[in-house]
Amino acid sequence: MESIFEKFWRLGPAAFVLKAIIAALVAIGLLLAFIFLRRAYRKWYFAKRDARVYELRQRWDALISGEIPYETWRRKPFDRRIVETIALDAFEAAGPDQSARLLKFLRTSGLIEKRIFEARQLKGWRRMRSLVALGRTRAPEGIPALAEGLRDRDLETRMAALRGLGRMACPQAAEEILAWLGEKGLTVPELPLQSALIQCCAERPQLLLPYVQNMNNAQSHLREVLGRVLGEVATPSMGLDLLQFVEDDLDELRAAAARAMSQTQSALAPDVLTDLADDPVWFVRLRAIVSLGKLSDSRVIPPLLRGLTDSNRLVRLRAAEALVGLKTEMVPIFEKVVATRDRYGLHAYLTALENAGMRGKLEAEIHGSIWISEEAMKGLKIVLETATLPAEKPSTDASLPIVTAEPR
Numbered sequence: 001m002e003s004i005f006e007k008f009w010r011l012g013p014a015a016f017v018l019k020a021i022i023a024a025l026v027a028i029g030l031l032l033a034f035i036f037l038r039r040a041y042r043k044w045y046f047a048k049r050d051a052r053v054y055e056l057r058q059r060w061d062a063l064i065s066g067e068i069p070y071e072t073w074r075r076k077p078f079d080r081r082i083v084e085t086i087a088l089d090a091f092e093a094a095g096p097d098q099s100a101r102l103l104k105f106l107r108t109s110g111l112i113e114k115r116i117f118e119a120r121q122l123k124g125w126r127r128m129r130s131l132v133a134l135g136r137t138r139a140p141e142g143i144p145a146l147a148e149g150l151r152d153r154d155l156e157t158r159m160a161a162l163r164g165l166g167r168m169a170c171p172q173a174a175e176e177i178l179a180w181l182g183e184k185g186l187t188v189p190e191l192p193l194q195s196a197l198i199q200c201c202a203e204r205p206q207l208l209l210p211y212v213q214n215m216n217n218a219q220s221h222l223r224e225v226l227g228r229v230l231g232e233v234a235t236p237s238m239g240l241d242l243l244q245f246v247e248d249d250l251d252e253l254r255a256a257a258a259r260a261m262s263q264t265q266s267a268l269a270p271d272v273l274t275d276l277a278d279d280p281v282w283f284v285r286l287r288a289i290v291s292l293g294k295l296s297d298s299r300v301i302p303p304l305l306r307g308l309t310d311s312n313r314l315v316r317l318r319a320a321e322a323l324v325g326l327k328t329e330m331v332p333i334f335e336k337v338v339a340t341r342d343r344y345g346l347h348a349y350l351t352a353l354e355n356a357g358m359r360g361k362l363e364a365e366i367h368g369s370i371w372i373s374e375e376a377m378k379g380l381k382i383v384l385e386t387a388t389l390p391a392e393k394p395s396t397d398a399s400l401p402i403v404t405a406e407p408r
Contacts, residue, residue: 053082060086064105074109084111088136103139112139119145127152128160135164140172147176151184158188166196174200174207182211186222197229205233209241212253224252231256231287234263246272254279255287262291270299277303282312289315293322301326305336308345316345320352330362331380338383350387359384 056079062068063083073079087102094102106112115137118130131149134142142164149161165173177197186193201207208230215223227250234242238260245257258276261269273295276288289307292300300322307319323333337349353359366380383389 052079056082070109088133091136106137112137112142116142116145119149128157131160131164135167138168143168143172143176147180150180159192162188162192162196166199169199171200171204171207178207178211181222185219190225194225194229198232201229201233205230205235205238220250224250227253227256231259234260243272246276251281251284255284258284258287258291262294270295270297274303277307282315285310286315286318289318289322293325296327305340308337308348309340309342316348320348323349324352324356324358329365331365334362334380341389343389346389347387
């Protein structure tokens with residue numbers, strides 16, 4: 001009787017095809033078995049975890065107060081991960097008192113020290129996980145370990161350390177980030193760096209000034225990033241310090257100075273912003289116009305009217321919004337807008353008026369004004385109703401020019 005191997009041999013080349021089919025079926029079977037086993041394991045694991053989370057939640061107050069000895073769960077990796085996750089998640093919505101209580105629990109239980117050790121000793125994704133968890137604790141003693149993570153060769157590890165320091169949101173973390181930037185330069189993406197510095201420098205924005213002042217031309221890109229952060233966190237007490245950047249060569253720093261000047265109480269702010277509103281770079285003018293709109297000063301009206309005739313559409317819109325938002329009589333402002341003889345500026349002003357819901361107020365002021373002649377009053381009403389300057393042919397649809405006019 002022939003063996004199975006002899007039968008395969010007699011098939012000739014077809015034997016190779018049959019062997020390939022059998023091998024494929026075996027591989028598919030093994031893959032399906034692995035998938036089913038993995039799904040069964042995950043189902044069992046999550047059911048076990050949910051049950052354990054429920055048990056720990058029922059005794060949570062006793063657990064974090066130390067009434068339940070830490071040894072009952074700390075030596076079990078499964079329980080320790082659950083307790084740490086619950087505590088860190090509670091930080092996100094906790095008030096000052098609860099945060100202090102949770103931080104004390106993490107310290108006395110040794111979880112923070114464990115994460116500091118892992119952040120310094122582990123490698124790869126385990127170190128990244130430890131760095132992120134350490135940042136979520138907001139414990140100041142974790143800042144040195146996070147600072148060491150900034151100097152790692154792996155970009156993802158540096159990003160994890162940067163996010164952790166950003167969560168600290170304290171000046172000490174900002175000092176570490178700035179010192180690292182001074183040593184290594186810009187070695188991470190800009191947006192995460194800006195976000196971290198904004199959170200950390202909010203309490204002491206003066207930390208940024210020496211770095212922005214002392215950086216050379218080779219670090220101009222990093223200087224721009226720090227300039228944006230400075231514009232976000234500047235406080236009224238920094239008014240005089242920001243004046244040095246008004247004539248800076250970097251557009252971003254001039255824009256940052258323009259943005260920050262709106263938060264100062266300096267008497268020079270209107271004059272400085274008026275000069276910046278004539279800057280050759282459009283986004284510097286935009287920041288200056290927005291800042292002028294935040295100042296309650298009659299000196300801002302002329303530069304805002306010039307901004308209404310700007311060649312950039314965004315500048316015109318922000319100037320119009322600023323003019324509408326001024327706490328003053330609207331009729332004189334509207335007369336000056338019409339007097340500019342700029343159709344695009346008029347459309348921008350009327351659009352801002354409609355968006356603010358103040359068209360009715362302007363109509364009432366025009367009707368009740370005693371300072372303008374009957375003829376001027378009639379002319380202003382026609383302009384308001386037709387959205388057309390007096391020299392132009394009125395449109396049959398009053399809203400059409402605002403919607404269809406192409407901005408310059």
